[in-house]
Amino acid sequence: MARITMREAISQALWEEMERDPKVFIMGEEVGLWGGTYAVTKGFYDHFGADRVRDTPIAEAAIIGGAIGAALTGLRPVAELMTINFAFSAFDHIVNQAAKMHMMFGGQMVLPLVIRAVGGGGRQLGATHSQTPDAIFAHFPGLKVVAPGTPADAKGLLKAAIRSQDPILFIEHATLYQTRGEVPEGDYIVPIGKSTVARPGKDVTIVTYSKMLEISLKAAETLAKEGIEAEIVDLRSLRPLDMDPVIESFKKTNRAVVVEEGWKSFGVGSEIAARIYEEAFDYVDAPVKRVAQTEVPLPYNHILEQMMLPKVEDVISAVKEVL
Amino acid sequence: MEKSDYLNLYHQMVVIRRLEERAAELYQQGKIGGFLHLYIGQEAVSTGLISARRAEDRVITAYRDHGVAINCGLSAKEIVAELLGKATGCSQGMGGSMHMADVKKNYWGGHAIVGAHLPIAAGLALGDLYQNQKAVTLCMFGDGATNIGYFHEALNLSKVWNLPILWVCENNQYGMGTSVERASAVSEIRQKADGFGMKNYQVDGMDVLKVREVAEKLFKEIRAGSGPQFLEVDTYRFRGHSMGDPERYRSTDEVHRWQENDPIGIFHKKLVEMKVAGDAELNHQADLAEQEIAEAVAFAEASPEPSVDVVFSNVYVEN
Numbered sequence: 001m002a003r004i005t006m007r008e009a010i011s012q013a014l015w016e017e018m019e020r021d022p023k024v025f026i027m028g029e030e031v032g033l034w035g036g037t038y039a040v041t042k043g044f045y046d047h048f049g050a051d052r053v054r055d056t057p058i059a060e061a062a063i064i065g066g067a068i069g070a071a072l073t074g075l076r077p078v079a080e081l082m083t084i085n086f087a088f089s090a091f092d093h094i095v096n097q098a099a100k101m102h103m104m105f106g107g108q109m110v111l112p113l114v115i116r117a118v119g120g121g122g123r124q125l126g127a128t129h130s131q132t133p134d135a136i137f138a139h140f141p142g143l144k145v146v147a148p149g150t151p152a153d154a155k156g157l158l159k160a161a162i163r164s165q166d167p168i169l170f171i172e173h174a175t176l177y178q179t180r181g182e183v184p185e186g187d188y189i190v191p192i193g194k195s196t197v198a199r200p201g202k203d204v205t206i207v208t209y210s211k212m213l214e215i216s217l218k219a220a221e222t223l224a225k226e227g228i229e230a231e232i233v234d235l236r237s238l239r240p241l242d243m244d245p246v247i248e249s250f251k252k253t254n255r256a257v258v259v260e261e262g263w264k265s266f267g268v269g270s271e272i273a274a275r276i277y278e279e280a281f282d283y284v285d286a287p288v289k290r291v292a293q294t295e296v297p298l299p300y301n302h303i304l305e306q307m308m309l310p311k312v313e314d315v316i317s318a319v320k321e322v323l
Numbered sequence: 324m325e326k327s328d329y330l331n332l333y334h335q336m337v338v339i340r341r342l343e344e345r346a347a348e349l350y351q352q353g354k355i356g357g358f359l360h361l362y363i364g365q366e367a368v369s370t371g372l373i374s375a376r377r378a379e380d381r382v383i384t385a386y387r388d389h390g391v392a393i394n395c396g397l398s399a400k401e402i403v404a405e406l407l408g409k410a411t412g413c414s415q416g417m418g419g420s421m422h423m424a425d426v427k428k429n430y431w432g433g434h435a436i437v438g439a440h441l442p443i444a445a446g447l448a449l450g451d452l453y454q455n456q457k458a459v460t461l462c463m464f465g466d467g468a469t470n471i472g473y474f475h476e477a478l479n480l481s482k483v484w485n486l487p488i489l490w491v492c493e494n495n496q497y498g499m500g501t502s503v504e505r506a507s508a509v510s511e512i513r514q515k516a517d518g519f520g521m522k523n524y525q526v527d528g529m530d531v532l533k534v535r536e537v538a539e540k541l542f543k544e545i546r547a548g549s550g551p552q553f554l555e556v557d558t559y560r561f562r563g564h565s566m567g568d569p570e571r572y573r574s575t576d577e578v579h580r581w582q583e584n585d586p587i588g589i590f591h592k593k594l595v596e597m598k599v600a601g602d603a604e605l606n607h608q609a610d611l612a613e614q615e616i617a618e619a620v621a622f623a624e625a626s627p628e629p630s631v632d633v634v635f636s637n638v639y640v641e642n
């Protein structure tokens with residue numbers, strides 16, 4: 001196993017899948033000649049050529065709509081949205097076309113489509129460019145939503161997504177690209193829709209995913225020094241949502257904190273808390289706590305932006321509140 | 324045009340140039356965060372266009388917006404302060420480089436989603452038409468923005484409703500790293516306006532007086548009720564798309580060729596040839612700009628951080 005960055009892990013998954021299956025191709029803004037805005041597809045254009053690494057105009061609806069059409073013919077497009085904030089310009093095609101077509105036409109149409117999009121705040125990009133709208137997309141049945149928090153999961157989940165028969169939104173976090181971790185070489189697949197225990201513990205369950213996994217792990221380290229052992233469940237996929245490890249953990253700890261980067265209202269934390277109450281009410285010793293972004297469009301000012309985003313200390317104090 | 328008018332245009336252009344050069348330095352020092360898109364090379368475009376507007380005419384543009392802000396009459400102080408995220412910034416430190424505005428000066432931003440401000444521009448023009456205001460909306464956008472649906476919807480609507488709007492495409496040859504030829508079905512972008520039956524023109528964007536001349540004509544016609552018109556301005560950005568652009572998509576030769584057509588250099592030469600001003604007088608304008616920007620940076624650095632209350636109190640008008 002090699003210790004590589006999240007960026008390298010994603011790049012590796014794409015590269016290997018393109019080598020394996022000529023039906024896999026990439027389309028998006030600046031994916032080719034530029035080498036990817038976040039350098040994920042660096043070197044792809046020279047190696048695979050302009051036909052398989054297709055630079056598009058700035059036209060998000062055409063990128064996703066076009067990828068849907070290509071997928072219907074049996075190709076396996078990996079359509080890249082430069083950032084998830086631009087997914088709103090393709091919202092109809094993602095949630096109203098891709099998510100509907102298989103069911104609505106009685107199962108005739110199959111869309112093996114992956115949409116890669118990077119999201120997240122904390123880089124002073126201002127309100128329009130800093131969002132974590134994962135929960136919105138997870139609202140729609142017919143679409144799968146995957147958001148890895150480690151390099152190994154990024155590789156394994158992306159490979160699984162590319163081989164899947166369903167439309168999948170694959171959400172990366174911009175401030176995780178440099179994160180390093182052990183990643184298995186070659187054909188490494190992580191099944192979509194399986195949550196996992198990222199850290200064992202007995203006192204409290206922290207449910208999280210993506211960037212907030214990193215924050216939660218840091219909080220757990222600090223808590224451990226005070227004798228509090230947090231168990232962390234990494235959701236990895238928001239839809240399908242695998243509650244089994246969450247419920248199993250909760251039945252042991254009887255206390256939970258959900259940590260997400262997006263806004264709290266109608267969010268991932270709301271869903272997880274509701275499921276815990278529905279599925280494990282008899283085990284509840286304290287109200288489930290949600291840690292999330294303050295409900296404002298993110299300010300540009302660095303200090304204020306950081307203030308609005310969930311922090312390690314927020315997780316620690318939420319844990320202490322439920323204990 | 325009086326001598327002072329010429330000097331004023333020259334002054335605005337050198338202020339923009341110096342502002343952008345200092346912004347690049349401040350970015351390198353980590354004092355500016357996020358994305359920073361510089362206007363260096365394109366100064367003649369907005370300077371020429373906006374010099375032809377009246378106070379009641381509205382201006383709206385994309386995220387490459389610092390120069391446009393200067394031309395609309397915002398002070399370098401409030402622009403640099405915004406770049407530094409300070410309370411004294413034109414958007415109170417909430418918007419940053421890409422989201423600057425001053426509605427009192429009829430400068431409606433600073434918009435970071437490509438093409439999204441075009442339908443909004445149509446709405447601004449609708450507001451004026453509806454209320455019988457003899458005002459024109461000037462909407463600027465990049466070549467790349469003409470490939471997104473918003474562009475086509477907005478142009479069509481503006482023609483159908485005969486809105487008082489001047490659409491200006493700043494064709495700087497690239498949308499990020501993608502050249503016009505690789506992204507647009509027609510590389511002469513003005514042709515797209517033909518599809519909407521809209522009168523369209525093209526002008527050399529490195530010559531501020533040419534830009535001003537055509538803009539004056541178009542503002543006049545639109546104000547008189549011609550309906551929307553379209554102008555393509557040929558220009559070039561001398562720096563990368565934003566800070567940290569590896570610029571693999573263009574050759575240094577190409578950049579140098581365009582730099583020989585520096586809009587400030589061209590205007591300088593022209594003013595000397597026209598005997599409007601001498602070298603010394605023009606260099607003095609550059610010194611004034613230098614001083615203005617130095618003061619702006621000092622002001623911005625000494626300014627306070629915005630209070631957190633600004634964040635909460637501005638989410639809604641009615642709390």
Ligand SMILES: Cc1ncc(C[n+]2csc(CCOP(=O)(O)OP(=O)(O)O)c2C)c(N)n1
Pocket residue numbers: 029058060082086089387435436437438464465466467468469495497498499564
């Ligand atoms: C809808 C949308 N898609 C993608 C982007 C990312 N992006 C920002 S600027 C840009 C290029 C725009 O090029 P152009 O319109 O020519 O303007 P220029 O930067 O050359 O001034 C892109 C792709 C965005 N901001 N919004």
Ligand SMILES: [Mg+2]
Pocket residue numbers: 465466467493494495496497498499
């Ligand atoms: Mg451009």
